[in-house]
Amino acid sequence: MMLKDLFQSYVTVALMLVPMCILVSLFFRSRDKRREPPGPQPLPLLGNLLQMDLKRLDRSLVDLSKKYGSVFTVYLGPQKVVVLAGYKTVKQALVNYAVEFGERYVSPTGHDLSGSLRNGVTFANGESWKEMRRFALTNLRDFGMGKKAAEDKIIEEIPYLIEVFQRHEGQPFSSAQSMNYAVSNVICSIVYGSRFEYSDEEFRLMVDRANENFRLAGSPSVQLFKMYPLIFQWVSNRMRLKRNVAENRKQIKKLIGILQETLNVHMCRGFVDSFLAHKQKLEDLKIPDSNYNIENLVTTASNLFVAGSDTTGATLRWALLLMAKYPQIQDQVQEELSRVVGSRQVRVEDRRNLPYTDAVIHETQRLANVVPLAIPHKTSQDVTFQGFFIKEGTTVFPLLTSVHHDESEWESPNSFNPSHFLDTEGKFIRRDAFMPFSAGRRACPGESLARMELFLFFTSLLQRFCFTPPPGVKEDDLDLTPSVGFNLTPSPHELCAVSREGIKNE
Numbered sequence: 001m002m003l004k005d006l007f008q009s010y011v012t013v014a015l016m017l018v019p020m021c022i023l024v025s026l027f028f029r030s031r032d033k034r035r036e037p038p039g040p041q042p043l044p045l046l047g048n049l050l051q052m053d054l055k056r057l058d059r060s061l062v063d064l065s066k067k068y069g070s071v072f073t074v075y076l077g078p079q080k081v082v083v084l085a086g087y088k089t090v091k092q093a094l095v096n097y098a099v100e101f102g103e104r105y106v107s108p109t110g111h112d113l114s115g116s117l118r119n120g121v122t123f124a125n126g127e128s129w130k131e132m133r134r135f136a137l138t139n140l141r142d143f144g145m146g147k148k149a150a151e152d153k154i155i156e157e158i159p160y161l162i163e164v165f166q167r168h169e170g171q172p173f174s175s176a177q178s179m180n181y182a183v184s185n186v187i188c189s190i191v192y193g194s195r196f197e198y199s200d201e202e203f204r205l206m207v208d209r210a211n212e213n214f215r216l217a218g219s220p221s222v223q224l225f226k227m228y229p230l231i232f233q234w235v236s237n238r239m240r241l242k243r244n245v246a247e248n249r250k251q252i253k254k255l256i257g258i259l260q261e262t263l264n265v266h267m268c269r270g271f272v273d274s275f276l277a278h279k280q281k282l283e284d285l286k287i288p289d290s291n292y293n294i295e296n297l298v299t300t301a302s303n304l305f306v307a308g309s310d311t312t313g314a315t316l317r318w319a320l321l322l323m324a325k326y327p328q329i330q331d332q333v334q335e336e337l338s339r340v341v342g343s344r345q346v347r348v349e350d351r352r353n354l355p356y357t358d359a360v361i362h363e364t365q366r367l368a369n370v371v372p373l374a375i376p377h378k379t380s381q382d383v384t385f386q387g388f389f390i391k392e393g394t395t396v397f398p399l400l401t402s403v404h405h406d407e408s409e410w411e412s413p414n415s416f417n418p419s420h421f422l423d424t425e426g427k428f429i430r431r432d433a434f435m436p437f438s439a440g441r442r443a444c445p446g447e448s449l450a451r452m453e454l455f456l457f458f459t460s461l462l463q464r465f466c467f468t469p470p471p472g473v474k475e476d477d478l479d480l481t482p483s484v485g486f487n488l489t490p491s492p493h494e495l496c497a498v499s500r501e502g503i504k505n506e
């Protein structure tokens with residue numbers, strides 16, 4: 001064959017191949033596209049922002065799930081997010097595909113909150129996360145969870161909170177700050193080994209800053225920063241959040257320094273001591289590159305403090321607000337408490353004899369739904385889920401709001417109905433679609449501590465006080481609209497804590 005002929009046949013083959021390659025690639029692209037979760041058509045740069053209410057992102061996503069199903073795609077600005085909606089889907093993804101959906105997506109705000117992405121529990125992934133989470137769980141167990149110790153630490157805190165409530169002598173007041181001080185103190189007691197006085201200025205600032213950050217992290221301007229970090233990096237809410245984080249880290253370092261000076265590795269006072277003792281042990285064994293360093297300790301201690309305070313405090317304030325709004329339910333709780341416990345201190349072991357009270361606490365958590373989107377996850381690998389292809393590294397929102405309002409799971413999803421957790425004989429029943437602590441690899445490691453706190457604080461307060469709206473305000477007028485933030489907390493409000501007759505303060 002002549003050289004020219006050979007060249008011509010190569011050209012012919014190439015000319016045939018090019019359109020074939022284009023067709024094949026278009027075919028695969030359209031197949032991939034078809035297999036991806038559906039969703040509303042995004043606009044360039046804006047994505048689906050025009051379809052969202054950033055003040056109630058969770059509600060907007062629930063609305064979209066009615067149109068696009070339980071696995072769908074939205075674009076928050078340029079950021080692609082796959083949303084999981086409804087109990088069955090969220091549970092299936094987080095539990096049956098635990099590894100695939102088990103990574104944390106770290107937004108620019110997560111970056112701001114955690115210092116370094118390698119450190120801590122909440123915004124970390126990989127080996128260090130695994131080790132810190134395991135260490136936190138074990139030590140929370142030893143210094144707090146499961147065993148008597150936590151119960152005693154909570155019971156130690158209760159009279160201080162009651163004293164603050166009593167000081168108002170039945171007049172209207174906001175419980176926001178004192179409630180946050182009480183639950184934060186329980187964490188401090190577990191992490192540092194001792195509680196703080198509510199009058200301690202540094203403690204007050206630390207709690208106030210952490211709580212403010214919850215509000216700032218969910219504010220529309222910080223949400224815009226998350227989507228367009230370059231454009232919105234200077235917004236004042238983000239700058240304030242960063243300042244708060246820096247101040248709190250400084251404060252935590254100072255507290256760790258004080259404990260370090262008096263450390264006795266054979267007698268750990270709390271989580272920090274235990275971490276320092278372990279760090280020392282690894283250093284003695286000359287183990288290199290350990291995750292046990294001071295920066296990791298600061299971030300982990302800060303994660304426990306932040307994750308454990310506003311969530312628990314907000315739930316308790318929802319509970320009191322709901323009691324004031326539904327006085328018949330409050331009466332029934334108090335009747336059960338008087339009959340079963342009387343005026344002595346309630347203990348965790350009383351819970352099984354207080355089914356109605358237990359149901360009220362569960363129903364409060366369901367309706368309050370304080371962490372509506374969990375904390376965003378990320379896929380650790382390509383995954384095909386419910387027939388849809390989701391790429392590795394995709395941000396995933398487990399939409400807990402849709403679980404707690406799932407019409408196929410709850411008889412009256414939108415009303416406060418403790419019967420959701422009671423059988424026909426009035427016995428407490430667990431419900432699968434109760435997921436305030438999420439599920440799977442990233443499920444809240446503070447769940448048992450939180451449950452203990454909710455039970456002991458709530459019952460102790462209801463033993464002593466009746467919660468009512470301020471004079472002149474009707475029960476119906478108490479507003480259950482949450483305030484905007486990363487968490488759903490009650491909007492600013494005041495209640496009266498009226499002392500109950502015949503109950504001795506012990």
Ligand code: HEM
Binds near residue numbers: 123312375442
């Ligand atoms: C009523 C109280 C609480 C609620 C409703 C709650 C709820 C949650 C939720 C929904 C998550 C996200 C789970 C996910 O991403 O799928 C979470 C994570 C977390 N919670 Fe809680 N929590 C509460 C109390 C606590 C307490 C008391 C502590 C610690 C002492 C704590 C520590 C954490 C930590 C460290 C994480 C991050 C876990 C990880 O990324 O591996 N929480 N919590």
